[in-house]
Amino acid sequence: MKILFLIGNDPPVGAVSEWSEIKNYKDKGYLSPGKDYFRIFKALEHNSEFEKEILLARKNAGLPEKGISWDDYYYNYYLESLRVYSEQDKSKYKDFFIKVEKEVNRIKKNITLDTFITDQLDNLIIGGFVFPHDIPISYGAYPEEETISGKDYNGVFIHISHEITLNELKTYIDNNWRNIFRLIKYLPPKSKYYISKRDLRIVELKDKENMEWDEIIKTIIKEFVIDDFDGKLNKISVKRAYGRAKKRLNSIANDPHKDK
Incomplete structure (x- = not known):
């Protein structure tokens, strides 16, 4: 599953998938995702459980397996408020978004996700794209370089990129502790002499x-x-x-x- 990061806002001016592309836009002053935001969503490309849920959601919503392209979505759905549609088309688009919202709620019940991901679930289902946002707090893990399974880590971190309050930090950890603890369980056993x-x-x-x-x-x-x-x-x-x-x-x- 490939995720596209939209650049700019109202309307986005492009959709890219690599950090080097994002950085080019960022250097030009466009609204674009930060590194933490990029890292979180990029990791989803390799999450088989998440991909399975997205593919099922698209099937249930009557979407192609790979979703709708950004260009198609932009011209036919994103700009709907600027177009004049027939009553039949209005009903069609309303039904479309109802189906997507139903799948968003289904996925939120099935798997625990960071709130920044759940906020973008509808876009991920529709076409695998996300709008740029800033993340003041994020968590993640450093992969163990000797891993074979791909599920071993040598450190878990919480990254703070903007000023926050102690209460905001505690709330974030409480809301995301289940996923953070999952990462902690993959850490190697504590050893006084362990050297990677x-x-x-x-x-x-x-x-x-x-x-x-x-x-x-x-x-x-x-x-x-x-x-x-x-x-x-x-x-x-x-x-x-x-x-x-x-x-x-x-x-x-x-x-x-x-x-x-």
């Missing part, structure tokens, strides 16, 4: 190959096939990973008589 394959490689590149930090970053991105579109892998994060790994390595080989 990536962090071990960072130590090796620094200590044995005497690489500079910039070289290490490029090597790690290449070897572990990391899509670092938001620049999370930088000198600060790599130095921290190096320090963390060295500390654990030293603790493993620590001489018990050294401090006596």
Whole structure:
């Protein structure tokens, strides 16, 4: 399932699917989704349970399996308030949106979704597109680079991009705790000596190959096939990973008589 991100508002000026395309519009001053918003909806493309629900919704609503194209929706539905329709067409469009709304409610009962996703469910059912919005709080997980199943993570985070109150944060966590806890359950068991394959490689590149930090970053991105579109892998994060790994390595080989 491919999700399109609409650019601009009243009316949108385009529909794109990749962050590089969004950034081009953003640099030109168009209203466009932020990184957190992009990341959340992009992840849905790989969620088989969600895709199954969307496909069923389209079938129940009488829509094509791939939904309606943005151009088709824009000219035939989005601009309906600006057109003059016959009574028959009005009835047709009213019935269309009633069916979509029915499927939105069905999906909301079947699976637990972030409120930012449920607000866009009708658009996702119709054609797999979402309108740009800003997300002050979001959550997610860092995938474990050694995973085979694709369901293992090495960290769960809550990201705050704008000023919020303590009550807003508590409310957000309460409303989304079920999904956050699902991610937490996929975290590895706590281990004093656990060092990821990536962090071990960072130590090796620094200590044995005497690489500079910039070289290490490029090597790690290449070897572990990391899509670092938001620049999370930088000198600060790599130095921290190096320090963390060295500390654990030293603790493993620590001489018990050294401090006596």
